[in-house]
Amino acid sequence: MPTTLLHSIQRLYTCDDNETILDDAWILVEGNVIKALGQGPVDPAMRADKMLDLTGAIVTPGLINIHHHFFQSITKALPFVQKSFVLDWLLKLYPLWVEIGPDEMVAATQVAAAELLLSGGTTSVDHSYMVPGADFDILRAQVETCRDIGLRLHLVVGSMPTLEGNLEEQLKPVIGDKIHRLIDPVERVYETMRRSARAFHDASAGSMTKVAFGPVGVTYTLPDMMRDISALAADYGCGLHTHLHPRPDEREKASTHLRSDPVAYLKASKWMKPGTWFAHCSQLTDDEMKVFADNGVGIAHCAHTIARLGFPLTRISAMRRYGVAVGIGVDGCASNDSGSILHDLRLALILHRIGTPLGTDTQEAWLSPYDALLMATRDGARIIGRNDIGRISVGCAADIAAFRLDRVGYAGSWGDPLSALLLAGCDPYAHLTMVNGAVVVWNGRLVNADETAIISKASQATRRIIDRAS
Ligand SMILES: [Zn+2]
Structure with a gap:
């Protein structure tokens, strides 16, 4: 050898x-x-x-990014979403994202992978919830592009069985029948997950491609779906991942539709276990953090998105004090505008200090540079269920x-x-x-790709989806 x-x-x-x-x-x-x-x-x-x-x-060790949406890498820094909270931001971006096909996904994945590799990233999660028309070639494009450029991939096969808030009603007049390319019928979601696991999931040591499952967010209005996805993940030996804050509207939905609260519902749906990790968790209570710690559930902290979309400051020090495993995510490039993991690691190191000592944090509990490095290496590996990476x-x-x-x-x-x-x-x-x-x-x-060609292909893809949406 x-x-x-x-x-x-x-x-x-x-x-x-x-x-x-x-x-x-x-x-x-x-x-x-x-x-x-x-x-x-x-x-x-x-x-x-x-x-x-x-x-x-x-x-x-190579840096590990545990939350991303590669498709967003061709919608960076767009002028009309530079001052938007999350629901308004989504409303304005879905008309572009619904136009993404396999060629656009190749372009976006090349940008995402290149930015990660160039900043020291070696493994990335891609929470791929935007697969318009459930086109399997979009998922295949991601896997093959990562393989060609040399990035280790954890593909979270996602879906959008429902849209957040009342976005569906607001989007229908804007994109018409294309709404059906966005919203996935439940059975189609399950079939795509099964097919992806069979096609791409390699559980062996040193695996370059693993698969996990997770819808765009917790499906409070489809109460069986979280449990069904958990069962599917267990069948294939795959992890579980989605977004969670939970915002006040998430708590209200859980209360209205489930007579429960988000974390209790997730526990009942068999999501609170090792191999599950959630992005953000910016509004967990102390008791909920303890449930995360007790059940071995991880969190992806995405510092730029927290600042960019105006989310409440994530209480990283408190999470770590309770023993919750926290890793680093760059999140999608529509809420970060960069896919550099080094960039996010630097911001994560200091962002959580804002406001101290108003909360329960103290300067002694702040992250050190070495703490932050562990989050992006050994801790990130553990969160996504690996012991063969994240350390030298x-x-x-x-x-x-x-x-x-x-x-x-x-x-x-x-x-x-x-x-x-x-x-x-x-x-x-x-x-x-x-x-x-x-x-x-x-x-x-x-080494394996021409940066000029990646830039050119991305520019063309961005132009195409803007033209189609227009
Ligand atoms: Zn995200």
């Missing part, structure tokens, strides 16, 4: 259970697996097919990121290179990104 030696690493953050950090370190990769690692000069007898000199770089340990898949700190933005920092990367830096690029033993980014550039 081919071997690669990463050597002369300034500082290596392994994120293993012993919190091992090594200076002047090296890592030997054989095939797709980490074979050995150590400290100090490399034994001259140790040769590899490929030698990568990482002088002046810090190295971390012998036997783990070789998912590795390296960042050089010889840019002027880092000048003047001292004492801890990780703090420099996450607090001082504005450079968005990884020097190296390795996924499953393959170098996919080197010297801040994609």
